[in-house]
Amino acid sequence: MAEVSAPNWSETRAEFPTLARKIYLNTCSLGALSQRVRAAVNRHLDLWEEYGASAWYKIWLGECSALRASTERLLNAPAGSVALAPSVGVALSSIASALDYRQRPKIVTTALDFPTIPYQWLARPDTDVVILPSDDGISVPLERFAAAIDERTALVATTHVLFASGTIQPIDEIVALAHAKGALALIDGYQAAGQVPVDVQASNIDMYLTGGLKWLLGGTGIVELYVRPELARTLEPTVTGWFAHANQFAFDPEHFAYAPDARRFEIGTPALAAVYAAHAGMQIILEHGVAAIRQRELELVADLVERLRAIGCRLSISADLQQHGGIVMIKAADPARIVKELAEQQIIVDHRPGHVRVSPYFYNTEDDHAALVAALQRCDITA
Template sequence: MAEKLVRMSTVPHPELERWRSEFPILENRTYLNSCSLGALSHRSMGYLDEYQELWGTMGASAWYELWIGRLRELRGRVAELWNASPSEIALTPSVSAALSSVGSAIDYTRRNRVVVAELDFPTQIYQWMVKPGVEVVRVPSDDGIGIPPERWAEYIDERTAVVATSHVFYSTGYIQELPTIAAAAHAAGALFVVDGYQAAGQMPVDPRALGADVYVSGPLKWLLGGPGMAFLWVKEERIRELEPTIASWFGARDQFQFNAEEFHFRDDAARFELGTPAIPTMYTALGGIEIILEAGPRAIRDRVAALTEDLVTRLEGAGVSLRIASEAERRSGIVMLKIENAAEVVARLAERKIIVDHRGPHVRVSPHFYNTLEENDLFMAALSGAGARAGDRGV
């Protein structure tokens, strides 16, 4: 593997590199796997200390006096990140749970179709596959990378109850042009549901401006908050139209009345919440989202895009075949390398303290704002000695 092209010499927002000391893993690893799990920060660890301290000293009163307030704070932070109102935010156990709750609120008797992308993350498609009477329609991708936004209209009609797809495809990093898809969904009278797990945290997100009715993401990846929770936004105007057929006391209007005779949904998005939330994740998520807000999603996007372009240029120069969008503005911080023995290569890189991931015959590399060009160098150097076999053409 011989590298021919000259790499870029700077990335924008060098001031963001001061955040590196927040993330212990960056001291001893080249961590390029934020699309699987974002790095843990000292801020989140500090919050975890608060969790243990309060539990250890206050017991259940930590709930009533402090944790309920912290949950409110987290909803507020998510709202701030998404230019939304806190009343539009619900905290759910996972993206799957959020989609299950929203999906349970839809009447499929008159319209029984749900239109998805064949490139969507499986959990998103499974939601609808298991619903009795629902027909899942998959919008195909010609190149296995993206879908032209105009194509969606061909698959959406008066039988469509929901159009549900990803903001960014997890296996190619392709950023979908959501407003065009939203327009097609709304013209047919369908609800537009977006899975933004691979978008929020690596770029600015405004679900309302994107045309979504429902937008879901979570702290695990780009939002640096770890596993155990998801964030659900439901457009104010849609909340009361959507009455789930699964429920929990956290979604009840008078939660602390403990009235088992009557149930009324809350009027805000918290109606979709499903039981006691994961408080440790609430804390780590607060740390992560604060950092993303302070670093700034616009600056993060610019930096991630530059790091991505540097990787792309260098990999292509080295003859590595990639599975990413051909237009740079459709690319995000997920670079897929076609490598037949991807699992083996990922393991060899890990031995050299370079952490990336694999999906089938692809090595998946995902730089976040805290990564640097020097780390791209380290990755490139290690890749050349990792015994990679070309998936398509020369490596």
């Protein structure tokens, strides 16, 4: 990766009041709240109070467009290729409703994807879901994708950074395997965008999902869906609404026409407070730069891994940290108990089956890691 001039990371901490009170190492569950995001939500409330409904036409529709445009910048996506949705599940249901399964009923996904991906198609009687296993809970070998994808495959739906291991999947190769058999590739980047560089055009991705909740620091309620423009024009989701209409303010109930761009995947009125929060969080990321954040993340993960191994923790982690995001899984007999004991000491981490999950971000420090390690030595992690 090219050298990038890094921000002064310790100065970035002042923007996150939580960090003055807690050691917050849980960005992969929920990014820390910044003053900027709080101010943006307040601005939304001020506009609501000042203008009432006319805030919609004067300002709020513009804020939705600005969020789409910032996402396009983040993902290096062309103008008009990003739609807003309230959750990954809703965005997936729009996509799932637009695919033709008659000749290609197969959906290839993996045991390490966030379960809402398989659920979307397991609930459909017209698809055949293939869930590729993982031997180690850390990754899924590329050969398994190659063996499973065939001429009956409509879609390969998998994740960029895996939520329960932190592995960065080789998405360029996965997309190429899908395309070689005429299938589409949908990548869930909820755990990736922000902490890992994404270029949807260079990676030739058909559909990419991300959202504010975690590494984009924007809280709940808004996700962003990229659809490759040439593909978008051919998809007609049957899960739809007036936001998908080419001329939504014509209020014509008798004729439905899809918007020519990615707005055809939108359904209804977005939560505006969430749009303001998501956009403010994303500005922080764009300002620091994803390349610089990634470099800092590599340093932090290497430091954390070294400290944890030094006290005998067993980790489920990629052998090559260059292929690993900001999620470190510590094997534990009773992870929920450890998370609770750490929270009592104002150290915030999370747990997933069999593991304590720690996720440092650019606003964390090596001192945070030292405090975590000292506290872990006081809990019996093997009990």
